Amino acid sequence: MQIADSLAEEAQQAYRTGNFDLAERKLAESLTHPTDTGARRRRLPSLARLQAHLGDLHAAEQTFSAAVEIAPADTGLIVEHAKTLNALGRHSDALARLYKLPASVRATFDVLSLTADTARKARQWSQAAETARKALAVNPNSRNMKIVLAAALARQGDWERAEPLFDALKDNAPAMEMRAGALTGAGRTQEAERCLIDALERHPFDPGLHNALAMIRWMAGETDTFADTLLQALKTRPADAGLAMTAADLLSRAEQKEDALAIIRTLARYQSAPQIDAAMAQLESDTGAHEAASQRIEKAVAAAPRLDPLRRSAAGILLRAGHAEAALSHTLWGRERDRFDQEWIALHTTAQRASGDEDWRELYDFQNFVRTFELKPPEGFETTEQFIVALAERLRELHSFSSHPLDQSLRGGSQLELDPSLPQDPLIKAAMDGFLDCAARYMAAIGNSPDHPFTARNTGKVKMSGCWSVRLRSGGSHVNHIHPEGWISSAFYVAVPPSVKAGSNTRDGWLTFGDPRFPVPGLQAEHFVKPEEGKLALFPSYMWHGVQPFQDEAERITIAFDLVPS
Secondary structure (H helix, E strand, C coil): CHHHHHHHHHHHHHHHCCCHHHHHHHHHHHCCCCCCHHHHHHHHHHHHHHHHHCCCHHHHHHHHHHHHHHCCCCHHHHHHHHHHHHHCCCHHHHHHHHHCCCHHHHCCHHHHHHHHHHHHHCCCHHHHHHHHHHHHHHCCCCHHHHHHHHHHHHHCCCHHHHHHHHHCCCCCHHHHHHHHHHHHHCCCHHHHHHHHHHHHHHCCCCHHHHHHHHHHHHHCCCCCCCCHHHHHHHHHCCCCHHHHHHHHHHHHHCCCHHHHHHHHHHHHHHCCCHHHHHHHHHHHHHCCCHHHHHHHHHHHHHHCCCCHHHHHHHHHHHHHCCCHHHHHHHHHHHHHHCCCCHHHHHHHHHHHHHCCCHHHHHCCCHHHHCEEEECCCCCCCCCHHHHHHHHHHHHHHHCCCCCCCCCCCEEEEEEEECCCCCCCCHHHHHHHHHHHHHHHHHHHHHCCCCCCCCHHHCCCCEEEEEEEEEEEEEEEEEEEECCCCCCEEEEEEEECCHHHHCCCCCCCCCEEECCCCCCCCCCCCCEEECCCCCEEEEEECCCCEEECCCCCCCCEEEEEEEEEEC
16 A cells, blocks of 8 residues: 555656656556555546546546446546546447436536537437526526527427527527538538528638538539638638648548648648647558658657547558558557447458458458348338338438538448438338348347457447438449448448349449458458348448449439447
8 A cells, every 4th residue: 555655646746747647657556556445536536637638538538437436426527437438429428427427416507518518419419409408497698508409409400499599699600510510401501501601701710610611512512612711711821720630631531632731731830749740641641652651650649649549540551551560559559448449440450451460350250240131111011122112212302412421431422311310201210110120130140249349239229320321323432431430330222223233243333341441552352242222231330341333324322320239
Protein backbone atom coordinates (compact mmCIF):
# COMPACT_ATOMS: atom_id res chain seq x y z
CA MET A 1 0.00 0.00 0.00
CA GLN A 2 2.94 2.31 0.73
CA ILE A 3 4.28 1.77 -2.79
CA ALA A 4 0.90 2.71 -4.27
CA ASP A 5 0.69 5.85 -2.12
CA SER A 6 4.24 6.86 -3.09
CA LEU A 7 3.48 6.43 -6.80
CA ALA A 8 0.27 8.41 -6.43
CA GLU A 9 2.23 11.24 -4.80
CA GLU A 10 4.74 11.18 -7.68
CA ALA A 11 1.80 11.37 -10.08
CA GLN A 12 0.48 14.46 -8.30
CA GLN A 13 3.89 16.15 -8.47
CA ALA A 14 4.17 15.39 -12.18
CA TYR A 15 0.66 16.74 -12.76
CA ARG A 16 1.45 19.98 -10.90
CA THR A 17 4.48 20.55 -13.17
CA GLY A 18 2.47 19.86 -16.33
CA ASN A 19 4.09 16.49 -17.10
CA PHE A 20 0.80 14.75 -17.82
CA ASP A 21 2.30 11.67 -19.50
CA LEU A 22 4.43 10.93 -16.44
CA ALA A 23 1.48 11.63 -14.16
CA GLU A 24 -0.65 9.14 -16.09
CA ARG A 25 2.06 6.46 -15.99
CA LYS A 26 2.67 6.86 -12.26
CA LEU A 27 -1.03 6.87 -11.39
CA ALA A 28 -1.65 3.79 -13.56
CA GLU A 29 1.29 2.04 -11.91
CA SER A 30 -0.05 2.89 -8.46
CA LEU A 31 -3.20 0.97 -9.27
CA THR A 32 -1.23 -2.20 -9.98
CA HIS A 33 -0.14 -2.36 -6.34
CA PRO A 34 -2.31 -3.36 -3.37
CA THR A 35 -4.36 -0.47 -2.02
CA ASP A 36 -7.66 0.07 -0.25
CA THR A 37 -10.99 0.56 -2.00
CA GLY A 38 -11.23 4.20 -1.03
CA ALA A 39 -7.91 4.99 -2.71
CA ARG A 40 -8.97 3.17 -5.87
CA ARG A 41 -12.24 5.12 -5.91
CA ARG A 42 -10.25 8.35 -5.85
CA ARG A 43 -7.51 7.37 -8.26
CA LEU A 44 -9.46 5.65 -11.03
CA PRO A 45 -11.48 8.77 -11.97
CA SER A 46 -8.30 10.87 -11.83
CA LEU A 47 -6.58 8.41 -14.13
CA ALA A 48 -9.54 8.42 -16.54
CA ARG A 49 -9.50 12.22 -16.71
CA LEU A 50 -5.77 12.22 -17.41
CA GLN A 51 -6.22 9.65 -20.19
CA ALA A 52 -8.99 11.74 -21.73
CA HIS A 53 -6.82 14.86 -21.49
CA LEU A 54 -4.05 13.01 -23.33
CA GLY A 55 -6.48 12.01 -26.09
CA ASP A 56 -6.73 8.32 -25.20
CA LEU A 57 -10.53 8.18 -25.02
CA HIS A 58 -10.69 4.38 -25.28
CA ALA A 59 -8.49 3.98 -22.21
CA ALA A 60 -10.45 6.70 -20.40
CA GLU A 61 -13.74 4.92 -21.11
CA GLN A 62 -12.42 1.62 -19.74
CA THR A 63 -11.07 3.35 -16.63
CA PHE A 64 -14.34 5.19 -16.03
CA SER A 65 -16.15 1.87 -16.42
CA ALA A 66 -13.90 0.30 -13.77
CA ALA A 67 -14.49 3.30 -11.49
CA VAL A 68 -18.27 2.99 -11.84
CA GLU A 69 -18.08 -0.70 -10.90
CA ILE A 70 -16.42 0.26 -7.63
CA ALA A 71 -18.72 3.23 -6.99
CA PRO A 72 -22.04 2.42 -8.75
CA ALA A 73 -23.90 5.09 -6.75
CA ASP A 74 -21.56 7.92 -7.81
CA THR A 75 -23.81 9.78 -10.23
CA GLY A 76 -21.06 12.20 -11.23
CA LEU A 77 -18.90 9.32 -12.38
CA ILE A 78 -21.75 7.83 -14.39
CA VAL A 79 -22.27 11.16 -16.17
CA GLU A 80 -18.54 11.45 -16.92
CA HIS A 81 -18.57 7.90 -18.28
CA ALA A 82 -21.56 8.71 -20.51
CA LYS A 83 -19.82 11.84 -21.85
CA THR A 84 -16.75 9.76 -22.72
CA LEU A 85 -18.90 7.19 -24.51
CA ASN A 86 -20.46 10.05 -26.47
CA ALA A 87 -17.02 11.34 -27.43
CA LEU A 88 -16.26 7.87 -28.80
CA GLY A 89 -19.46 7.91 -30.87
CA ARG A 90 -21.05 5.18 -28.73
CA HIS A 91 -24.27 7.09 -28.20
CA SER A 92 -26.53 4.11 -27.52
CA ASP A 93 -24.14 2.89 -24.82
CA ALA A 94 -24.08 6.40 -23.34
CA LEU A 95 -27.88 6.42 -23.19
CA ALA A 96 -27.93 3.02 -21.49
CA ARG A 97 -25.54 4.38 -18.86
CA LEU A 98 -27.64 7.53 -18.29
CA TYR A 99 -30.84 5.50 -17.94
CA LYS A 100 -29.28 3.70 -14.97
CA LEU A 101 -29.12 6.91 -12.96
CA PRO A 102 -31.67 7.33 -10.15
CA ALA A 103 -34.91 9.01 -11.21
CA SER A 104 -34.17 12.08 -9.09
CA VAL A 105 -30.85 12.60 -10.89
CA ARG A 106 -32.34 11.93 -14.33
CA ALA A 107 -34.83 14.73 -13.62
CA THR A 108 -32.12 17.39 -13.18
CA PHE A 109 -31.62 19.80 -16.07
CA ASP A 110 -27.98 18.88 -16.69
CA VAL A 111 -28.78 15.16 -17.05
CA LEU A 112 -31.97 15.79 -19.04
CA SER A 113 -30.02 18.02 -21.41
CA LEU A 114 -27.25 15.47 -21.83
CA THR A 115 -29.75 12.64 -22.35
CA ALA A 116 -31.76 14.57 -24.95
CA ASP A 117 -28.66 15.50 -26.94
CA THR A 118 -27.34 11.93 -26.72
CA ALA A 119 -30.68 10.57 -27.98
CA ARG A 120 -30.45 13.01 -30.90
CA LYS A 121 -26.97 11.76 -31.77
CA ALA A 122 -28.25 8.17 -31.52
CA ARG A 123 -31.13 9.12 -33.86
CA GLN A 124 -33.68 8.09 -31.26
CA TRP A 125 -35.95 10.96 -32.22
CA SER A 126 -39.00 10.29 -30.06
CA GLN A 127 -36.81 9.90 -26.98
CA ALA A 128 -34.88 13.06 -27.89
CA ALA A 129 -38.10 15.06 -28.23
CA GLU A 130 -39.62 13.76 -25.01
CA THR A 131 -36.48 14.42 -22.96
CA ALA A 132 -35.90 17.86 -24.50
CA ARG A 133 -39.44 18.85 -23.49
CA LYS A 134 -38.72 17.76 -19.91
CA ALA A 135 -35.49 19.75 -19.92
CA LEU A 136 -37.30 22.84 -21.21
CA ALA A 137 -39.87 22.48 -18.45
CA VAL A 138 -36.98 22.88 -16.00
CA ASN A 139 -35.15 25.56 -17.99
CA PRO A 140 -37.40 27.19 -20.61
CA ASN A 141 -34.57 29.40 -21.89
CA SER A 142 -32.23 26.60 -22.96
CA ARG A 143 -31.37 27.28 -26.59
CA ASN A 144 -29.68 23.90 -27.01
CA MET A 145 -32.80 22.05 -25.88
CA LYS A 146 -34.93 24.08 -28.28
CA ILE A 147 -32.58 23.03 -31.08
CA VAL A 148 -32.78 19.35 -30.07
CA LEU A 149 -36.57 19.50 -29.82
CA ALA A 150 -36.91 21.20 -33.21
CA ALA A 151 -34.61 18.67 -34.89
CA ALA A 152 -36.35 15.70 -33.28
CA LEU A 153 -39.83 16.93 -34.22
CA ALA A 154 -38.74 17.61 -37.80
CA ARG A 155 -37.16 14.17 -38.15
CA GLN A 156 -40.45 12.65 -37.03
CA GLY A 157 -42.28 14.70 -39.67
CA ASP A 158 -43.95 17.04 -37.17
CA TRP A 159 -43.10 20.20 -39.11
CA GLU A 160 -46.09 22.11 -37.72
CA ARG A 161 -44.38 22.26 -34.32
CA ALA A 162 -40.79 22.16 -35.58
CA GLU A 163 -40.96 25.15 -37.94
CA PRO A 164 -41.79 27.82 -35.32
CA LEU A 165 -38.92 26.58 -33.17
CA PHE A 166 -36.51 26.69 -36.10
CA ASP A 167 -37.77 30.15 -37.12
CA ALA A 168 -36.86 31.45 -33.67
CA LEU A 169 -33.35 29.97 -34.05
CA LYS A 170 -32.43 31.45 -37.44
CA ASP A 171 -29.32 33.09 -36.02
CA ASN A 172 -27.94 29.77 -34.74
CA ALA A 173 -25.72 27.93 -37.23
CA PRO A 174 -26.04 24.39 -35.74
CA ALA A 175 -29.84 24.77 -35.65
CA MET A 176 -29.95 25.71 -39.33
CA GLU A 177 -27.64 22.83 -40.21
CA MET A 178 -30.02 20.45 -38.41
CA ARG A 179 -33.00 22.07 -40.11
CA ALA A 180 -31.41 21.53 -43.52
CA GLY A 181 -30.61 17.92 -42.63
CA ALA A 182 -34.21 17.24 -41.66
CA LEU A 183 -35.48 18.94 -44.83
CA THR A 184 -33.12 16.84 -46.93
CA GLY A 185 -34.29 13.69 -45.17
CA ALA A 186 -37.87 14.67 -45.99
CA GLY A 187 -37.00 15.10 -49.68
CA ARG A 188 -37.35 18.91 -49.53
CA THR A 189 -33.89 19.55 -50.95
CA GLN A 190 -34.54 22.96 -52.50
CA GLU A 191 -35.78 24.26 -49.17
CA ALA A 192 -32.73 22.73 -47.47
CA GLU A 193 -30.39 24.50 -49.88
CA ARG A 194 -32.20 27.81 -49.38
CA CYS A 195 -31.98 27.36 -45.61
CA LEU A 196 -28.20 26.86 -45.79
CA ILE A 197 -27.66 29.80 -48.16
CA ASP A 198 -29.59 32.08 -45.80
CA ALA A 199 -27.66 30.75 -42.80
CA LEU A 200 -24.33 31.35 -44.53
CA GLU A 201 -25.25 34.99 -45.01
CA ARG A 202 -25.25 35.22 -41.20
CA HIS A 203 -22.35 32.79 -40.63
CA PRO A 204 -20.17 33.00 -43.77
CA PHE A 205 -17.29 30.99 -42.32
CA ASP A 206 -19.12 28.16 -40.56
CA PRO A 207 -17.59 24.83 -41.74
CA GLY A 208 -20.67 22.77 -40.91
CA LEU A 209 -22.98 24.91 -43.00
CA HIS A 210 -20.54 24.91 -45.92
CA ASN A 211 -20.16 21.14 -45.71
CA ALA A 212 -23.93 20.57 -45.71
CA LEU A 213 -24.47 22.89 -48.67
CA ALA A 214 -21.69 21.29 -50.70
CA MET A 215 -23.12 17.82 -49.99
CA ILE A 216 -26.59 18.79 -51.19
CA ARG A 217 -25.25 20.40 -54.35
CA TRP A 218 -23.07 17.40 -55.13
CA MET A 219 -25.96 14.96 -54.75
CA ALA A 220 -28.13 17.22 -56.90
CA GLY A 221 -25.62 16.74 -59.72
CA GLU A 222 -23.57 19.95 -59.40
CA THR A 223 -20.34 17.96 -59.35
CA ASP A 224 -18.20 20.70 -60.93
CA THR A 225 -19.32 23.59 -58.73
CA PHE A 226 -20.55 21.90 -55.55
CA ALA A 227 -17.81 23.38 -53.31
CA ASP A 228 -17.53 26.85 -54.89
CA THR A 229 -19.13 28.68 -51.96
CA LEU A 230 -16.79 26.98 -49.50
CA LEU A 231 -13.71 27.58 -51.63
CA GLN A 232 -14.59 31.26 -51.94
CA ALA A 233 -14.80 31.54 -48.14
CA LEU A 234 -11.45 29.75 -47.85
CA LYS A 235 -9.83 32.31 -50.15
CA THR A 236 -10.80 34.96 -47.63
CA ARG A 237 -9.51 32.89 -44.70
CA PRO A 238 -6.78 30.50 -45.91
CA ALA A 239 -5.52 29.98 -42.34
CA ASP A 240 -8.94 28.85 -41.05
CA ALA A 241 -8.31 25.22 -40.09
CA GLY A 242 -12.02 24.35 -39.96
CA LEU A 243 -12.68 25.63 -43.46
CA ALA A 244 -9.47 24.17 -44.89
CA MET A 245 -9.94 20.69 -43.42
CA THR A 246 -13.60 20.65 -44.53
CA ALA A 247 -12.69 21.72 -48.08
CA ALA A 248 -9.85 19.23 -48.34
CA ASP A 249 -12.05 16.40 -47.11
CA LEU A 250 -14.82 17.22 -49.60
CA LEU A 251 -12.44 17.55 -52.55
CA SER A 252 -10.69 14.34 -51.59
CA ARG A 253 -14.01 12.46 -51.51
CA ALA A 254 -14.77 13.93 -54.94
CA GLU A 255 -11.45 12.43 -56.16
CA GLN A 256 -9.84 15.87 -56.49
CA LYS A 257 -6.84 14.74 -54.46
CA GLU A 258 -4.23 17.16 -55.75
CA ASP A 259 -6.48 20.17 -55.08
CA ALA A 260 -7.17 18.86 -51.58
CA LEU A 261 -3.44 18.39 -50.95
CA ALA A 262 -2.73 21.96 -52.08
CA ILE A 263 -5.25 23.27 -49.52
CA ILE A 264 -3.62 21.35 -46.65
CA ARG A 265 -0.14 22.45 -47.69
CA THR A 266 -1.32 26.06 -47.63
CA LEU A 267 -2.84 25.55 -44.18
CA ALA A 268 0.44 24.02 -42.93
CA ARG A 269 2.24 27.27 -43.77
CA TYR A 270 0.04 29.10 -41.26
CA GLN A 271 -0.09 26.60 -38.40
CA SER A 272 1.35 23.29 -37.25
CA ALA A 273 -0.50 20.38 -35.65
CA PRO A 274 -0.29 16.56 -35.77
CA GLN A 275 -3.79 16.46 -37.29
CA ILE A 276 -2.68 18.69 -40.18
CA ASP A 277 0.38 16.49 -40.77
CA ALA A 278 -1.88 13.42 -40.73
CA ALA A 279 -4.24 14.97 -43.29
CA MET A 280 -1.29 15.84 -45.52
CA ALA A 281 0.13 12.33 -45.16
CA GLN A 282 -3.20 10.78 -46.15
CA LEU A 283 -3.40 12.89 -49.30
CA GLU A 284 0.24 12.19 -50.15
CA SER A 285 -0.58 8.49 -49.87
CA ASP A 286 -3.66 8.98 -52.07
CA THR A 287 -1.53 10.66 -54.74
CA GLY A 288 1.16 7.95 -54.73
CA ALA A 289 3.87 9.51 -52.52
CA HIS A 290 3.88 6.49 -50.22
CA GLU A 291 7.28 6.87 -48.57
CA ALA A 292 6.81 10.58 -47.87
CA ALA A 293 3.38 9.81 -46.47
CA SER A 294 4.76 7.01 -44.26
CA GLN A 295 7.41 9.25 -42.77
CA ARG A 296 5.00 12.12 -42.21
CA ILE A 297 2.32 10.02 -40.51
CA GLU A 298 4.85 8.38 -38.18
CA LYS A 299 6.06 11.85 -37.21
CA ALA A 300 2.47 12.92 -36.50
CA VAL A 301 1.84 9.85 -34.35
CA ALA A 302 5.09 10.43 -32.43
CA ALA A 303 3.85 13.93 -31.59
CA ALA A 304 0.44 12.68 -30.40
CA PRO A 305 0.64 8.91 -29.77
CA ARG A 306 -2.68 8.76 -27.89
CA LEU A 307 -4.82 10.18 -30.69
CA ASP A 308 -6.80 7.26 -32.07
CA PRO A 309 -7.60 8.81 -35.50
CA LEU A 310 -3.88 9.33 -36.17
CA ARG A 311 -3.11 5.69 -35.35
CA ARG A 312 -5.85 4.54 -37.74
CA SER A 313 -4.48 6.76 -40.51
CA ALA A 314 -0.99 5.44 -39.85
CA ALA A 315 -2.13 1.82 -40.19
CA GLY A 316 -3.79 2.46 -43.56
CA ILE A 317 -0.95 4.58 -44.97
CA LEU A 318 1.71 2.07 -43.94
CA LEU A 319 -0.28 -0.86 -45.37
CA ARG A 320 -0.65 0.97 -48.66
CA ALA A 321 3.12 1.58 -48.73
CA GLY A 322 3.79 -2.14 -48.17
CA HIS A 323 4.99 -1.75 -44.56
CA ALA A 324 2.76 -4.39 -42.99
CA GLU A 325 4.91 -5.03 -39.92
CA ALA A 326 4.98 -1.32 -39.07
CA ALA A 327 1.20 -1.17 -39.54
CA LEU A 328 0.77 -4.03 -37.06
CA SER A 329 2.22 -1.91 -34.25
CA HIS A 330 -0.68 0.50 -34.71
CA THR A 331 -3.42 -2.09 -35.22
CA LEU A 332 -2.36 -3.99 -32.09
CA TRP A 333 -2.56 -0.71 -30.18
CA GLY A 334 -6.11 -0.20 -31.43
CA ARG A 335 -7.26 -3.77 -30.79
CA GLU A 336 -5.98 -3.60 -27.21
CA ARG A 337 -8.20 -0.58 -26.59
CA ASP A 338 -11.39 -1.95 -28.13
CA ARG A 339 -11.57 -5.53 -29.37
CA PHE A 340 -15.02 -4.89 -30.87
CA ASP A 341 -14.13 -1.79 -32.90
CA GLN A 342 -15.06 -2.69 -36.48
CA GLU A 343 -12.44 -0.53 -38.19
CA TRP A 344 -9.60 -1.71 -35.98
CA ILE A 345 -10.60 -5.30 -36.71
CA ALA A 346 -10.57 -4.57 -40.45
CA LEU A 347 -7.17 -2.83 -40.31
CA HIS A 348 -5.64 -5.49 -38.10
CA THR A 349 -6.77 -8.44 -40.21
CA THR A 350 -5.47 -6.61 -43.29
CA ALA A 351 -2.08 -6.16 -41.61
CA GLN A 352 -2.09 -9.85 -40.67
CA ARG A 353 -2.83 -10.88 -44.27
CA ALA A 354 -0.17 -8.57 -45.68
CA SER A 355 2.44 -9.90 -43.25
CA GLY A 356 1.60 -13.55 -43.98
CA ASP A 357 -0.19 -14.31 -40.69
CA GLU A 358 -3.02 -16.74 -41.44
CA ASP A 359 -4.81 -15.90 -38.17
CA TRP A 360 -6.80 -13.33 -40.14
CA ARG A 361 -9.00 -16.15 -41.42
CA GLU A 362 -10.52 -16.64 -37.96
CA LEU A 363 -12.34 -13.34 -38.44
CA TYR A 364 -12.76 -13.68 -42.23
CA ASP A 365 -14.51 -17.05 -42.05
CA PHE A 366 -16.43 -16.59 -45.30
CA GLN A 367 -18.06 -20.01 -45.13
CA ASN A 368 -19.64 -19.39 -41.74
CA PHE A 369 -20.07 -15.62 -41.59
CA VAL A 370 -21.23 -14.69 -45.12
CA ARG A 371 -24.68 -16.20 -45.58
CA THR A 372 -27.58 -15.58 -47.95
CA PHE A 373 -31.31 -15.83 -47.34
CA GLU A 374 -34.49 -15.64 -49.41
CA LEU A 375 -37.13 -13.24 -48.13
CA LYS A 376 -40.55 -14.78 -47.51
CA PRO A 377 -43.49 -13.06 -49.28
CA PRO A 378 -45.14 -10.65 -46.82
CA GLU A 379 -48.86 -10.59 -46.14
CA GLY A 380 -50.79 -9.47 -49.22
CA PHE A 381 -48.37 -11.01 -51.75
CA GLU A 382 -48.56 -14.55 -53.10
CA THR A 383 -44.90 -14.66 -54.10
CA THR A 384 -41.67 -12.92 -53.18
CA GLU A 385 -41.32 -11.92 -56.86
CA GLN A 386 -44.58 -9.93 -56.71
CA PHE A 387 -43.40 -8.15 -53.58
CA ILE A 388 -40.00 -7.31 -55.09
CA VAL A 389 -41.60 -5.74 -58.19
CA ALA A 390 -43.82 -3.53 -56.02
CA LEU A 391 -40.91 -2.62 -53.73
CA ALA A 392 -38.69 -1.68 -56.67
CA GLU A 393 -41.32 0.70 -58.05
CA ARG A 394 -41.75 2.35 -54.66
CA LEU A 395 -38.01 2.84 -54.22
CA ARG A 396 -37.70 4.37 -57.71
CA GLU A 397 -40.33 6.94 -56.66
CA LEU A 398 -38.44 7.80 -53.47
CA HIS A 399 -34.94 8.16 -54.92
CA SER A 400 -34.62 11.90 -55.57
CA PHE A 401 -30.89 12.62 -55.86
CA SER A 402 -28.87 12.08 -59.02
CA SER A 403 -25.39 11.65 -57.48
CA HIS A 404 -24.00 9.60 -54.63
CA PRO A 405 -23.35 11.13 -51.18
CA LEU A 406 -19.70 12.18 -50.86
CA ASP A 407 -19.36 10.51 -47.47
CA GLN A 408 -20.55 7.10 -48.68
CA SER A 409 -19.01 4.25 -50.68
CA LEU A 410 -21.21 4.16 -53.79
CA ARG A 411 -20.13 5.62 -57.12
CA GLY A 412 -22.34 6.22 -60.15
CA GLY A 413 -25.71 6.25 -58.44
CA SER A 414 -27.85 7.65 -55.62
CA GLN A 415 -28.63 6.81 -52.02
CA LEU A 416 -31.92 7.07 -50.12
CA GLU A 417 -31.99 7.09 -46.34
CA LEU A 418 -34.61 4.85 -44.74
CA ASP A 419 -34.36 5.81 -41.08
CA PRO A 420 -35.50 2.72 -39.11
CA SER A 421 -36.46 4.88 -36.13
CA LEU A 422 -39.22 6.59 -38.14
CA PRO A 423 -42.54 5.32 -39.58
CA GLN A 424 -42.00 3.75 -42.99
CA ASP A 425 -43.90 3.17 -46.20
CA PRO A 426 -45.82 -0.16 -45.77
CA LEU A 427 -43.72 -1.90 -48.45
CA ILE A 428 -40.45 -0.84 -46.85
CA LYS A 429 -41.77 -1.78 -43.40
CA ALA A 430 -42.63 -5.25 -44.72
CA ALA A 431 -39.10 -5.60 -46.08
CA MET A 432 -37.58 -4.53 -42.77
CA ASP A 433 -39.67 -7.10 -40.91
CA GLY A 434 -38.42 -9.76 -43.31
CA PHE A 435 -34.82 -8.66 -42.76
CA LEU A 436 -35.16 -9.09 -39.00
CA ASP A 437 -36.59 -12.58 -39.49
CA CYS A 438 -33.54 -13.51 -41.60
CA ALA A 439 -31.24 -11.95 -38.99
CA ALA A 440 -32.69 -14.25 -36.33
CA ARG A 441 -31.83 -17.26 -38.52
CA TYR A 442 -28.37 -15.86 -39.15
CA MET A 443 -27.62 -15.41 -35.44
CA ALA A 444 -28.81 -18.93 -34.70
CA ALA A 445 -26.42 -20.25 -37.37
CA ILE A 446 -23.21 -18.41 -36.40
CA GLY A 447 -23.19 -19.39 -32.73
CA ASN A 448 -21.89 -17.48 -29.71
CA SER A 449 -18.26 -17.95 -28.74
CA PRO A 450 -17.18 -15.51 -25.98
CA ASP A 451 -13.60 -15.50 -27.29
CA HIS A 452 -14.50 -14.43 -30.83
CA PRO A 453 -14.85 -10.65 -31.48
CA PHE A 454 -17.81 -11.27 -33.80
CA THR A 455 -19.88 -14.00 -32.19
CA ALA A 456 -19.19 -12.82 -28.62
CA ARG A 457 -21.70 -10.02 -29.28
CA ASN A 458 -24.42 -12.47 -30.36
CA THR A 459 -27.22 -12.03 -27.83
CA GLY A 460 -29.85 -13.39 -30.22
CA LYS A 461 -31.50 -9.95 -30.30
CA VAL A 462 -30.71 -7.06 -32.64
CA LYS A 463 -31.98 -3.67 -33.73
CA MET A 464 -31.38 -1.69 -36.91
CA SER A 465 -28.92 1.14 -36.44
CA GLY A 466 -29.30 2.37 -40.02
CA CYS A 467 -31.02 1.50 -43.28
CA TRP A 468 -30.75 2.92 -46.80
CA SER A 469 -31.40 2.12 -50.46
CA VAL A 470 -28.86 2.43 -53.28
CA ARG A 471 -29.62 2.78 -56.98
CA LEU A 472 -26.61 2.21 -59.26
CA ARG A 473 -26.53 3.14 -62.94
CA SER A 474 -24.36 1.64 -65.69
CA GLY A 475 -20.73 1.84 -64.58
CA GLY A 476 -21.79 2.18 -60.96
CA SER A 477 -19.97 0.46 -58.12
CA HIS A 478 -19.26 0.47 -54.41
CA VAL A 479 -15.68 1.18 -53.43
CA ASN A 480 -14.43 -1.25 -50.83
CA HIS A 481 -15.45 -0.28 -47.32
CA ILE A 482 -16.65 -1.46 -43.92
CA HIS A 483 -19.46 -0.31 -41.62
CA PRO A 484 -17.80 1.00 -38.44
CA GLU A 485 -21.11 1.61 -36.62
CA GLY A 486 -22.54 -1.85 -37.27
CA TRP A 487 -22.16 -5.44 -36.11
CA ILE A 488 -23.99 -7.29 -38.90
CA SER A 489 -24.24 -5.63 -42.33
CA SER A 490 -26.21 -6.57 -45.39
CA ALA A 491 -27.16 -6.31 -49.04
CA PHE A 492 -30.70 -7.04 -50.25
CA TYR A 493 -31.23 -7.18 -54.01
CA VAL A 494 -34.40 -5.50 -55.30
CA ALA A 495 -33.52 -5.03 -58.98
CA VAL A 496 -30.61 -6.72 -60.74
CA PRO A 497 -29.47 -5.75 -64.28
CA PRO A 498 -29.81 -8.48 -66.95
CA SER A 499 -26.05 -8.48 -67.57
CA VAL A 500 -25.43 -9.40 -63.93
CA LYS A 501 -28.05 -12.15 -64.08
CA ALA A 502 -26.72 -13.60 -67.32
CA GLY A 503 -24.15 -15.83 -65.65
CA SER A 504 -21.01 -14.32 -67.17
CA ASN A 505 -17.66 -15.03 -65.56
CA THR A 506 -16.80 -11.35 -65.15
CA ARG A 507 -18.49 -10.96 -61.74
CA ASP A 508 -19.59 -7.50 -62.85
CA GLY A 509 -22.03 -6.10 -60.29
CA TRP A 510 -21.20 -8.83 -57.77
CA LEU A 511 -20.61 -8.31 -54.05
CA THR A 512 -16.93 -8.84 -53.23
CA PHE A 513 -15.24 -9.52 -49.89
CA GLY A 514 -11.67 -9.13 -48.64
CA ASP A 515 -10.30 -6.33 -50.83
CA PRO A 516 -9.38 -3.29 -48.64
CA ARG A 517 -10.53 0.24 -49.45
CA PHE A 518 -6.94 1.18 -50.29
CA PRO A 519 -4.67 -0.96 -52.49
CA VAL A 520 -2.36 -3.20 -50.44
CA PRO A 521 0.39 -5.09 -52.29
CA GLY A 522 -0.59 -8.72 -52.79
CA LEU A 523 -4.17 -8.48 -51.47
CA GLN A 524 -7.38 -8.84 -53.43
CA ALA A 525 -10.95 -10.06 -53.01
CA GLU A 526 -11.32 -13.68 -51.94
CA HIS A 527 -15.07 -14.23 -51.74
CA PHE A 528 -18.01 -13.25 -53.96
CA VAL A 529 -21.82 -13.20 -53.80
CA LYS A 530 -23.82 -13.14 -57.03
CA PRO A 531 -26.82 -10.76 -56.84
CA GLU A 532 -30.28 -12.24 -57.29
CA GLU A 533 -33.56 -10.41 -56.83
CA GLY A 534 -35.04 -11.29 -53.43
CA LYS A 535 -31.72 -12.48 -51.99
CA LEU A 536 -30.38 -11.05 -48.73
CA ALA A 537 -26.68 -11.33 -47.86
CA LEU A 538 -25.63 -10.93 -44.21
CA PHE A 539 -22.02 -10.61 -43.02
CA PRO A 540 -19.84 -9.03 -40.30
CA SER A 541 -19.62 -5.25 -40.49
CA TYR A 542 -15.81 -5.36 -40.23
CA MET A 543 -15.41 -7.30 -43.49
CA TRP A 544 -14.10 -5.26 -46.42
CA HIS A 545 -16.74 -5.44 -49.14
CA GLY A 546 -17.58 -3.66 -52.36
CA VAL A 547 -19.40 -3.99 -55.69
CA GLN A 548 -17.71 -4.57 -59.03
CA PRO A 549 -18.70 -2.03 -61.74
CA PHE A 550 -21.22 -3.23 -64.31
CA GLN A 551 -22.19 -2.03 -67.79
CA ASP A 552 -25.92 -2.24 -68.41
CA GLU A 553 -28.66 0.26 -69.18
CA ALA A 554 -30.80 -1.31 -66.46
CA GLU A 555 -30.29 -0.13 -62.88
CA ARG A 556 -29.23 -2.09 -59.82
CA ILE A 557 -31.37 -1.35 -56.73
CA THR A 558 -30.55 -2.62 -53.26
CA ILE A 559 -31.49 -2.05 -49.65
CA ALA A 560 -28.75 -2.23 -47.03
CA PHE A 561 -28.87 -1.96 -43.26
CA ASP A 562 -26.72 -2.39 -40.18
CA LEU A 563 -27.70 -4.38 -37.11
CA VAL A 564 -26.32 -4.02 -33.59
CA PRO A 565 -26.99 -6.20 -30.52
CA SER A 566 -29.90 -5.11 -28.37
